[in-house]
Structures are given as C-alpha cells and as structure tokens.
Amino acid sequence: MLELTNLDASYGFLQVLWDVSLHVDDGEFVGLIGPNGAGKSTTLKTIAGLLTPKGGKVLFKGKSMNAVPAHRTTQMGISYISEDLNLFVDMSVRENLLMGAYTVKDPERQLETLDFVFELFPRLEERKGQRAGTMSGGERKMLAIARGMMSNPELLLVDEPSLGLAPHLVTDVFNSLKRLQEAGVTLMLVEQRVNATLEITDRAYVLEQGKIVMEGPSSELIENKHIKDAYLGI
Amino acid sequence: MEQKTSLADALRETISENLAATIILVATAVLAVWLGISAGLSQVIISLVTGGMWALMAVGLALVFGVMNVPHFAHGESFMVGAFVAYFVFTPIRDYLAQNPNPALTAVAPFAGMIAAALAGAVLGVILERLLFYPLRIKSRAGEWVMNAFLLTVGISFVMTNGARLLIGATFRGIPGYWLVPPLEILGTRIAVDRVMAFAIALVSIAALWFxxxxxxxxxxxxxxxxxxxxxxxxxxxxxxxxxxxxxxxxAMAALAGASLLFMFQAYPTVGLTPLYFAWFVVMMAGLGNVAGAIVGGFIVAVFQTATQQFAGIAWTDVIPTALMIVILLVVPFGIFGSEMEE
Known part of the structure; x- marks a missing residue:
C-alpha cells in the first residue's frame, strides 16, 4: 500500500531523513520507533504531503506522492493524526468530526462514520456540543484520532498518540487502534513507548538519527538485544 | 430558588471573564439611550445605519486577517471600486428612466448598481489574490508573511487610488439618492429611504455571511x-x-458597502480612506480576526461617532473615537472580544 524508497527530507538546510526505505502492506499495522528527534514525525509529515521530499520516492497504491499536497493526500485516502493534533479549537466536538469528513461528500456516510466513531469513543458522544479548546488532554487526543477516522482512510498515520496521556487512556487509545486494524484500516504508528508499540504492531522499523537501523516483525524486535538495551532498559 | 442563584453566578462569571467587553457594551447602550433622549431618535437610527456599514466593512477585514493573515490596508479601495461601479451602472439607467418613466424599474434600478458593484468586487478579489497574494505566499518564508502581505496591500492601495485618478479623474461623482421618494416615518422620526435600505442591505449581507x-x-x-x-x-x-x-x-462586501453608501460618500479616488480607517478601528477594538466581534464592534463605533458629533461637535468625529481606541488597546491589547493572536 505504501512504499518509501531512499527518502531524504529536510527543513530548509537541515537534513532530517537520510535514505529511508520502508513499506506498509495492505491491512498491516506497522510501528516506527526511535528516540526523540530521530525523524519519525518528519517521515509521517512527508507521507502526508505536509513536507516535500528532497530525494527518493513515496509511493501510495502505486502512485508517486512526491509532489502531492496535503489536501490531496487526504482525498486519496491517507489520514494523518499529528502530534500537535491541529484541532479546530473554537468548533464543537461534532463540528470537528464533521470537518474530518470534509472529503466525504455523502451525508449519510458521514453520519454512519460518526456513529462508528462515537461507538469507539463514547466520551466524545457525551461531549459532542463542547468546544474542542475546552477539553482535557486525553479527550483532545481521542477527538484528533476520531477526526482522523472520519474521512474513512485506507491508511492512517498516527503520531505519538500516547504523549501526555494517563496510562489507562493509553491502553484505550491503543486498543482503539487495534480495533481499527480489525476493521480493515492499514495503520502506521509513530511512538516512543517501544514496548507497548511492539506488542500491538505486526512489524516495526527503528529510526535513529534519520536512518532506519533495524526492521522486522515486532515479536522478534522485542527480543532484540539492541532494542532491549536502548529502549526497554531491561 | 437554587436555579436562580446558579443563573446569577453564571452571569457574574461571564461578566467578570469579559469585563472589558461588558463595560464597553454597557457604555454604548447608555450612550445610545442618552443620544436618543437628548438628540432625538433620528441620531440613534443614524448610528444604526453607519454601524451596519462599518460592520460590513469590518467583517471583510476580520475574515481576511483571520483566514489569510493579511492585514488588509487596501480594503478602502474595494469600497472605492464599489462606489464607482455603482455610479457608472446606476446613473445611465437613471437618466434613461428620467426620459422613459417606469415606476417599477425605478424602484429596482438601484439594486442593479449594487449587484454590479458586489460582482465587480468579487471578481477583483479573485484577481488580486491569484495575481498578487498567491505568488507572494509561495515566495515568503515562514514568519515574513504578515509583513510582506501588509506592504503588498499598501502598494495595492497606492496603485488603485492613483490608477482611478488617472483613468476616471479626481472629480466627485455622487448621486442625490437612489430612491428619490419622500422619507419614511419611523417612530415619529423622518428618515431617508436610502438610509433604511443601506441598513437593510448591511443586515441581510451579514446574516447571509453568518449563515x-x-x-x-x-x-x-x-x-x-x-x-x-x-x-x-x-x-x-x-x-x-x-x-x-x-x-x-x-x-465584494466592501464594494457593496461603497455602492449602497453612494448617496453619502461620493465616488472619488480616495473615498475609501475614511471607511478603511473606521473598519480598522472596529477590528482592532473588537479583536483581530474575530468576525462576530467585528459585527458588534461596527455598531459600537458608530454610536461613539454619532455621540461625539452630537455632544462634542463634528470636528471631533475622528479624534475622540480614535483616542478612545488607544485607551481600549492599552487596557485590553487583544481587543474587547479577544483575538486569535492571543492563543
């Protein structure tokens, strides 16, 4: 479904990604782990079209995405849930969710997805009239994930959903991602919680200083010595 | 009983959170009532008419700043274009009707001028954005945009005022009125139909935008x-x-304002300056980028203006409201209704 080949990316003169190659197959749940500043978010931003790659290729369903702007990638079926959430703070929860379905023209389908999302996050239904800016951190995160699902994406890119969340909410969020995979969505998750990520994903890549240093099935990586030493602290 | 105290609490909380807005709103209401009692209802109605027009101008400014981060200083030129288009569309129709009287056409002819002005404004807006703002946005680096856009709008303003002077000339082109019928009697006050219509047009346009x-x-x-x-x-x-x-x-909204006020502001190259200043005054007082604030703000400023004219004399019209704005901004820098800059 998604393939990156020899991707280079930079902010101005500062190169962040070097020769990154990875692929995500249909229905897969792939993790991208690594320390702070390794370029994980940059990778997602490049796929989402918010950043134009400096070199290499991004292929989505066989089409080159290199010059495709962010709004087009959403229309093509990629949904990106950013680390800073980018919620519409002066809109209600419901309005935010409907904005998420901007690319879905059929109102009935919008409402169907809305029901699905409310079922996944009952808290959001309780708060549907509340202004997004007045919600707690955990609720905002849920709203951002729910909003990202409203466009019925084929590929969901999730950036650090656990950041700043209470432990029981992290479990909730991870479980909802797993449920999305079961519903047929392909997912790519960027995380710093290595253990939890490796437990939930099928495969994972390790990104360090802008380069992929390791890849493999999550069940194998979790046993790997480097991973254990560097990330799990066992 | 308990319901009542909680309502009172809620009210108290709302007021203390929006203290500046509350004070200004109450002051405006008091001023409006005082104006009505001492100078007659006509002054209040004049405030409403002007307020509607400032609101129509200010809403455009707020929208452009809020959505595009453009501090728009050529907004007055859109007003000017609207005034000219309305003049050149309406006067031939009026002259034709003078020779071939037709009461039905006479009643709707002014709308032809206004609609033409609004359409011209809409087209002009698209052309300016695509031709000037779009390339500038591509070339601007992060953090430079607001300043660049500001300078661009000032440039547009110069080119358009001088362009109008070159092409159309620096003569005043006005009309005595759109609807030359006896004034209406509203609550014992006589008020020109043109003013009533200008107010109605402002309200309808703002309501349509809101929807x-x-x-x-x-x-x-x-x-x-x-x-x-x-x-x-x-x-x-x-x-x-x-x-x-x-x-x-x-x-388009600024052009519509220029067109519907043609009976008050004659069309000439720099006619947009006063509306531009007052629209900025409204937007800065209400909070940059705040559309709802701009609507309310338009009426507040109009009441201040009319009251100044009434109680201090016409020479003070610009001075006192401007001084007041400086004070307001010193106390609440983000405007009384809050700005998106705050967040």
Missing amino acids: FLGRTRTGRAIRAVSQDEVGAQMMGINLNFIFPLTFSLAT
Whole structure:
C-alpha cells in the first residue's frame, strides 16, 4: 500500500531523513520507533504531503506522492493524526468530526462514520456540543484520532498518540487502534513507548538519527538485544 | 430558588471573564439611550445605519486577517471600486428612466448598481489574490508573511487610488439618492429611504455571511482554515480554493458597502480612506480576526461617532473615537472580544 524508497527530507538546510526505505502492506499495522528527534514525525509529515521530499520516492497504491499536497493526500485516502493534533479549537466536538469528513461528500456516510466513531469513543458522544479548546488532554487526543477516522482512510498515520496521556487512556487509545486494524484500516504508528508499540504492531522499523537501523516483525524486535538495551532498559 | 442563584453566578462569571467587553457594551447602550433622549431618535437610527456599514466593512477585514493573515490596508479601495461601479451602472439607467418613466424599474434600478458593484468586487478579489497574494505566499518564508502581505496591500492601495485618478479623474461623482421618494416615518422620526435600505442591505449581507460560515460545508472550511491552517489541509481542504474565495467575499462586501453608501460618500479616488480607517478601528477594538466581534464592534463605533458629533461637535468625529481606541488597546491589547493572536 505504501512504499518509501531512499527518502531524504529536510527543513530548509537541515537534513532530517537520510535514505529511508520502508513499506506498509495492505491491512498491516506497522510501528516506527526511535528516540526523540530521530525523524519519525518528519517521515509521517512527508507521507502526508505536509513536507516535500528532497530525494527518493513515496509511493501510495502505486502512485508517486512526491509532489502531492496535503489536501490531496487526504482525498486519496491517507489520514494523518499529528502530534500537535491541529484541532479546530473554537468548533464543537461534532463540528470537528464533521470537518474530518470534509472529503466525504455523502451525508449519510458521514453520519454512519460518526456513529462508528462515537461507538469507539463514547466520551466524545457525551461531549459532542463542547468546544474542542475546552477539553482535557486525553479527550483532545481521542477527538484528533476520531477526526482522523472520519474521512474513512485506507491508511492512517498516527503520531505519538500516547504523549501526555494517563496510562489507562493509553491502553484505550491503543486498543482503539487495534480495533481499527480489525476493521480493515492499514495503520502506521509513530511512538516512543517501544514496548507497548511492539506488542500491538505486526512489524516495526527503528529510526535513529534519520536512518532506519533495524526492521522486522515486532515479536522478534522485542527480543532484540539492541532494542532491549536502548529502549526497554531491561 | 437554587436555579436562580446558579443563573446569577453564571452571569457574574461571564461578566467578570469579559469585563472589558461588558463595560464597553454597557457604555454604548447608555450612550445610545442618552443620544436618543437628548438628540432625538433620528441620531440613534443614524448610528444604526453607519454601524451596519462599518460592520460590513469590518467583517471583510476580520475574515481576511483571520483566514489569510493579511492585514488588509487596501480594503478602502474595494469600497472605492464599489462606489464607482455603482455610479457608472446606476446613473445611465437613471437618466434613461428620467426620459422613459417606469415606476417599477425605478424602484429596482438601484439594486442593479449594487449587484454590479458586489460582482465587480468579487471578481477583483479573485484577481488580486491569484495575481498578487498567491505568488507572494509561495515566495515568503515562514514568519515574513504578515509583513510582506501588509506592504503588498499598501502598494495595492497606492496603485488603485492613483490608477482611478488617472483613468476616471479626481472629480466627485455622487448621486442625490437612489430612491428619490419622500422619507419614511419611523417612530415619529423622518428618515431617508436610502438610509433604511443601506441598513437593510448591511443586515441581510451579514446574516447571509453568518449563515454561510456557520451552516455550509465550504463556510465551515473557511472557519477551519482560520483556526488551524495545517489541520484544515489535513482534512483535505484546499487552501488555493479557500484563500481566493475569502478574499473575494471580503472585497465584494466592501464594494457593496461603497455602492449602497453612494448617496453619502461620493465616488472619488480616495473615498475609501475614511471607511478603511473606521473598519480598522472596529477590528482592532473588537479583536483581530474575530468576525462576530467585528459585527458588534461596527455598531459600537458608530454610536461613539454619532455621540461625539452630537455632544462634542463634528470636528471631533475622528479624534475622540480614535483616542478612545488607544485607551481600549492599552487596557485590553487583544481587543474587547479577544483575538486569535492571543492563543
């Protein structure tokens, strides 16, 4: 479904990604782990079209995405849930969710997805009239994930959903991602919680200083010595 | 009983959170009532008419700033274009009707001028955005945009005023009135039909804009861009559609204001200056980028102006409201209704 080949990316003169190659197959749940500043978010931003790659290729369903702007990638079926959430703070929860379905023209389908999302996050239904800016951190995160699902994406890119969340909410969020995979969505998750990520994903890549240093099935990586030493602290 | 105290508490909380807005609103209401008692209802109605027009101008400014981050200093030239278009469309029709009287046509002819002005404004808005703002946005680096856009609007203002002087000439072109019928009697006060219509046009346009922004898919997309540009792109919203649309709407509203006030402001190259200043006055007082604030603010400023004219003399019209704005900004720098800059 998604393939990156020899991707280079930079902010101005500062190169962040070097020769990154990875692929995500249909229905897969792939993790991208690594320390702070390794370029994980940059990778997602490049796929989402918010950043134009400096070199290499991004292929989505066989089409080159290199010059495709962010709004087009959403229309093509990629949904990106950013680390800073980018919620519409002066809109209600419901309005935010409907904005998420901007690319879905059929109102009935919008409402169907809305029901699905409310079922996944009952808290959001309780708060549907509340202004997004007045919600707690955990609720905002849920709203951002729910909003990202409203466009019925084929590929969901999730950036650090656990950041700043209470432990029981992290479990909730991870479980909802797993449920999305079961519903047929392909997912790519960027995380710093290595253990939890490796437990939930099928495969994972390790990104360090802008380069992929390791890849493999999550069940194998979790046993790997480097991973254990560097990330799990066992 | 308990219900009552909680309501009182809620009210107290709202007031203390929006103290500046409350004080200004109460002061405006008191001023309006005082104006009505001491100078007659006509002064209050004049405030309403001017207020509607300032609101129509200010809403465009607020929208353009909120959505595109453009501090628009050529907004007055959109007003000027509207005034000229209305003049050149309306006067031939009027002259024709003078020779071939037709009461029905005479009643609707003014609308031809206004609609033409609004359409011209809409087209002008798209052209300016695509031809000037779009390339500038591509070339501007992060953090430079607001200043660049500001300088560009000042440049547009110079070129358009001098262009109008060159092409059309520096003569005043006005009309005695759109509807030359006896004034209406409203609550014992006589008021010209043109004023009533100008007020109605402002209200209808603002209500239509409000509905559009709040209830339609595209309107919601405009609000989304103003709240979070990156988030809006992530939702699949194309900024290259939203920006020209927003600029076009704002320009059309300013042109409509210029057209419907042609009986008060004669069309000439720099006619837009006063409306521009007052629209900025409204927007800065209400809070930059705050559309709802701009609507209320338009009326507040108009009441201040009329009261100044009435109680201090016409020479003070600009001085006292401007001094007041300086004081307001010193106390609440983000405007009385809050600005998106605050967040």
